[in-house]
Amino acid sequence: xxxxxxxxxxxxxxxxxxxxxxxxxxxxxxxxxxxxxxxxxxxxxxxxxxxxxxxxxxxxxxxxxxxxxxxxxxxx
Amino acid sequence: xxxxxxxxxxxxxxxxxxxxxxxxxxxxxxxxxxxxxxxxxxxxxxxxxxxxxxxxxxxxxxxxxxxxxxxxxxxxxxxxxxxxxxxxxxxxxxxxxxxxxxxxxxxxxxxxxxxxxxxxxxxxxxxxxxxxxxxxxxxxxxxxxxxxxxxxxxxxxxxxxxxxxxxxxxxxxxxxxxxxxxxxxxxxxxxxxxxxxxxxxxxxxxxxxxxxxxxxxxxxxxxxxxx
Numbered sequence: 001x002x003x004x005x006x007x008x009x010x011x012x013x014x015x016x017x018x019x020x021x022x023x024x025x026x027x028x029x030x031x032x033x034x035x036x037x038x039x040x041x042x043x044x045x046x047x048x049x050x051x052x053x054x055x056x057x058x059x060x061x062x063x064x065x066x067x068x069x070x071x072x073x074x075x076x
Numbered sequence: 077x078x079x080x081x082x083x084x085x086x087x088x089x090x091x092x093x094x095x096x097x098x099x100x101x102x103x104x105x106x107x108x109x110x111x112x113x114x115x116x117x118x119x120x121x122x123x124x125x126x127x128x129x130x131x132x133x134x135x136x137x138x139x140x141x142x143x144x145x146x147x148x149x150x151x152x153x154x155x156x157x158x159x160x161x162x163x164x165x166x167x168x169x170x171x172x173x174x175x176x177x178x179x180x181x182x183x184x185x186x187x188x189x190x191x192x193x194x195x196x197x198x199x200x201x202x203x204x205x206x207x208x209x210x211x212x213x214x215x216x217x218x219x220x221x222x223x224x225x226x227x228x229x230x231x232x233x234x235x236x237x238x239x240x241x242x243x244x245x246x247x248x249x250x251x252x253x254x255x256x257x258x259x260x261x262x263x264x265x266x267x268x269x270x271x272x273x274x275x276x277x278x279x280x281x282x283x284x285x286x287x288x289x290x291x292x293x294x295x296x297x298x299x300x301x302x303x
Contacts, residue, residue, distance in 0.1 A: 027085040028124050029131040067127055 001039050011039060031062050077197065078106040078170045079204045080113065080190040085124055088166065091187040095136070095163035098125060100189070101155065101177070102142035103169035110204055113168025113190050115142035121168065121189060146173025152180045159184050195226075212282025212289065218270060220261035225278075227254030233275040 005011040015037055022032035036058075038051045083091075092098055100122040108114030122140035129136040141158055143151040146169035152159075159165055159177070164185045167174040170192040177186045194206040209226040215233075216223055225231045229239075229247050236255035239246025243256045262268050280286070 024120070024124065028128045030127070067130055 001041065011037075030066070033058055034062060034065075077109055077195070078172075078192060079110045079194050079196045079206075080107050080170050080192045081110075082112055082117065082121070082168075082190055083188070085121075085128065088121070088125070088187075088189055089128065091189075092125065092136075092164055092166060094134075095185070097162040098122075098136055098138045098164055098166055099155075099158050099162040100125070100138060100140040100166045100168060101146065101159075102140065103146040103167075103173050104142055104144040105147075107168060107170060107173075107190060108142075110198070113170075115140075118142050118168050121166070125166075146170075147176050149176070149180055152177060156181070210283070211278075211280070212286075213279070215275070215278075218273070218275070219258045220265065220267070220270070222254060222257045222261055224254050224258060227252075227257065229254075233278060235271070 001011075002015070003009060003012055018035060018037040021035050025034060026032045036055060040048055040051065082088075100118045102108070102113050102115050102118030104114060107117075111117065118140040122138045125136055125138045129138070139158065139162070141155050143154055145151045146167060159181050162184075164187060165177055165181075166189045167177055167186055168189045169176070170190065171188065172192075174186055174188045177184070193204075195208040195210060196204045196206045199205050206226050208223060209231070211225045215225070224233060228236070229245050229251065230237055232255065236253055237246075240253040240256055243253055245251040245253045259268075259271070262270055282289075
């Protein structure tokens, strides 16, 4: 949970860095939702499954990374 | 240190324009320690440019390198070949670094990737504050080591203005009053009598008002050189 991290304030710091990474993706022209952070403890297996499902659905909806598509096209 | 921050990717893209080959050149000194233009930032900006140009349908060939100091010719010599092979150099150095590249490689096109902000220090990780205005005639010995030029919004020399309230400057509650800091420092040291000396108007000729500045040290010069 925020501020209650094995690395003390590590997950609070990580939250800021994830926001910066999202901003980078947006500037580049990619969807910032491709990266996300969820707070879970090691005892929250069910919630982990939910988060994994949510992220998988989100990424599936967004589709493949367009940079990889153009890379494959250029290789053909 | 000289403190700078990166321009937006949009502005960088506009500056680089239609150039196909780009060298992102970092600097290993001030802008490395303020996380604006070191080797890590150069690699990130290069990756950003590669990715965004690809998405725009006009992929650029973007490489990156970092020299120890962009503001000295001999360090720039190390990247002369790389500079010669690109259409544009995106400098992640301070304004001095950008101009050093422009002077050293007069046939190369160089653009700035940073906005150079001030002389300052980190007061905590991720926070930098101005401390020196480079006025050319240091008076810190008269003010308890707190600079009234850089830290008083009006650069006053003989105490605070009427906008000093509860230790804050009138421009913003987040800005401490420079003269309150000076008073508190001297008071804690029992040296308030220092403030009884009235400072005469400062000559700003030593600052930017005197035009571009230059220092010549004859004891350090080599050979038969005239300036």
